Amino acid sequence: MSHDKTADHAQLTGWLDDPADDRGVRFRQDDGSWSRLTYRELADRVVRAGAALADAGVRKGDVVPLVLPTGEDFVSQFFGLLAIGATPSVLPLPQAIRGGEGYTNQLRAIAGRIVPKHIVVDHRYSEVIRESSDELKTGAVLLEPVHADRADEAPRAYGELAVLQFTSGSRGTPRGLRITIANLAANLRMISGWMANTHYGAVTWLPLYHDMGLIGGLLGGLTSQLEHALMRPEQFIRDTKGWLTEYGHTPYQSMCMPNFGFERVLARTKPEHLEGMDFSHVRSVISGAERIDPAVLSRFVRLLEPHGFEASALMPAYGLAEGTLAVTGIGPLETPRLVKVSGIERRLGEKLDIREVTELTADPVDEPWLWQVSCGRALADTRVDILDEELSPQPEGVLGEIYVEGPAVADGYLDPTPEDRAKLSDGKLYTGDAGFVLDGELYVVGRLGDSVKINGQSVFVEDIELELAAGDTISRQHATVVAGMAGSVPTVLVVTERPLGEQLDEALAIVRSFAGDAAHTEVLHVKSGTIPRTSSRKPRRRALWLSYVAGELKERVKA
Known part of the structure; x- marks a missing residue:
């Protein structure tokens, strides 16, 4: 085995051979208390899990789906598989699949691709997994998380594939993404060098079947043996204030979540809740995974600033599963920049009209939907280019x-x-995302597939949705915007599961301010649950648009 491969495997599982006694991982319990395992205790559980998995017949190179909630068992089974050379594939839990995406359909799409021999399942989900497995005739053996009595005889092997990441994304059915040991090790080194955490990591609540939760939330902290803490997503939803309190009383250095996480914190936390807390040690607040709203981040700074938090801790980033995770990010102690861009010029390959550049602070900017948030520079060993429709690299500002x-x-x-x-x-990825570079920093505008060309200009639905939400015209939890060509007519559609009432005219006016008179604009009020969503709660815009053009999207009542 080459030195490089040895280093890559050490990046992921080296901590098992030299575990720390003075650092550990805390796990949130159902009653609100915390349990803690040192890295030495955790490593012992991992090695014993690997032995039990090998005893059950799991072999090097096998892909083994995991249907486990965030907790000790997840960590031990995930790393136990890696330790014996097998490949974990983290699946959503049954209750995470809603909005028209049946769990059996999810399993059918996955099982048809990998035909697993074993599936590790928490006992709470074994019945639904067994029923689906029997229906699909996979022949998979269901294993509950187990740990062998011995550790010294556990086999150790080095595989090639670290994770098989299934992602439906916002535009299609689940597809398997091959993340090799080398890919994952490279990204973890990039993230570690970028964030430069020393002793404490994060209190992470992101779902572990999502790349941001698995790699950014879990693996980054554990493989560096940082003092870390894990919550389940539903625990964060139920006790958002409790999550923030952990940072106020313990010197965790990092936060990592998409825009809706910040919105949740702001909705559930009042200034008086933070009395006596200190956030001066928080040095990296990673935001990504969806369009970054500068108004939300400014309010977040304003909430925590009286307690030592600084805007320079904000580190907006760009990443995606196909990049393993992180691609670009704002550097430590750098205040993120905002760029005001005219909405008129949105032609791929043409220079944008940059109106103003400023820094993100506690003071909100006017018309936040016109501002783009910097996602920083390319991380180590990564190249980022902006291409026109002919795939030719473009200069800055285009x-x-x-x-x-x-x-x-x-x-x-x-x-x-x-x-x-x-x-x-x-190692080359055409992301399907639109953006531009200014002073070496990347600004992400939106999905190319979630735009429509009107008079030769690309109108991005994220821009429209951000303005609609900024004025509380819609709630992004219950509404979304889709666009495309309905026949030969460019069309922009607002789909809402709640009636807009008196705000209907305002919504249409906002849409027309982007789309102009050349497009058909429409608002549809549909029944609750109509908007299909991914397992990470992003709207599946393409599926929704296809339902519309097929005539299947029915209005519940007149909006």
């Missing part, structure tokens, strides 16, 4: 498709189509 190249770019899709190979292969 809108185009974001292209990524580097060692952390995923190995590829499982059973790739020619289109898949054209998008992702040989």
Whole structure:
């Protein structure tokens, strides 16, 4: 085995051979208390889990789905598989699949690709998994998390594939993404060098079947043996204030969540809740995974600033599963920049009209939907280019498709189509995201597939949705915006599960301010649960748009 491969495996599982006694991981319990295992105790459980998995018949190279909630068992089974050379594939829990995405359909799409021999399942979900497995005739053996009585005889092996990441994304059915040991190790080194945490990590609540939760929330802290803490997503939802309190009383250095997480904190936390707390030790607050709203981040700074928090701790980032996770990020102690861009010029390959540049602070900017938040510079060993429609690199200030190249770019899709190979292969990734670079920093505008061309200009639904939400015209929990060509007519559609009432005219006026008179604009009020969503709660815009053009999207009552 080459030195590089040895170093890559050490990046992931080296802590098992030299575990720390003075640091550990805390796990939130159902009653609100915390349990804690030192890294030495955790390593012992991992090795014993690996022995039990091997005894059950799991072998090097096997892909083993995990259906486990965040907790001690997840950590031991995930690393136990890696330790014996097998590949974990983290699946959503049954209750995480809603909005028209049946759990059996999810399993069918996955099982048809990997035909697993074993599935590790928490006892609470074993019945639904067994029923689905029997229906699909996979022949998989269901294993509950177990730990062997011995540790010294546990086999150790080095596999090639670290994770098989299934992601439906916002635009399709679940697809398997091959993340090799080399990909994951490279991204973890990039993240570690970027964030530069020393002793304490984070209190993470993000779901572990999502790349941001698994790699950014869990693996980054554990493989560096930082003092870390894990909550389940529903615990964060139920006790958002309790999550923030952990930071106020313990010197955890990092936070990591998408925009809706910040919105949740702001909705559930009042200034008086923070009396006696200190947030001066929080040095890296990573925001990403969805469009970054500068108004929300400003309010977050304003809430915590009286208690020692500084805006320079905000580190907006850009990443995606196909990049393993992180691609770009604001550097430590750098205050993120905002750029005001005219909404008129949105042609790929043409220079944008940059109106103003400022810094993100506690003071909100006017018209936040016109401002783009910097996602920082490319992380180590990563190249980011902006391409026009002819795939030619563009200079700074020009809108185009974001292209990524580097060692952390995923190995590829499982059973790739020619289109898949054209998008992702040989460490090169055409992301399908639109953005621009200014002073070396990346600004992400939106998904190319979630835009519509009107008079030659790309109108991005994220821009429209952000303005609608900024004025409380819609709630993004219950509404979304989709766009496309309905026949030969460019169309922008607001789909809401709650009636807009008197705000209907305002919503249409906002949409028309982006789309102009050349597009058809419409608001549909549909029944609750109509908007399909991914397991990470992003709207599946393409599925919704296809339902609309097929005539299947029915208005509940007149909005």
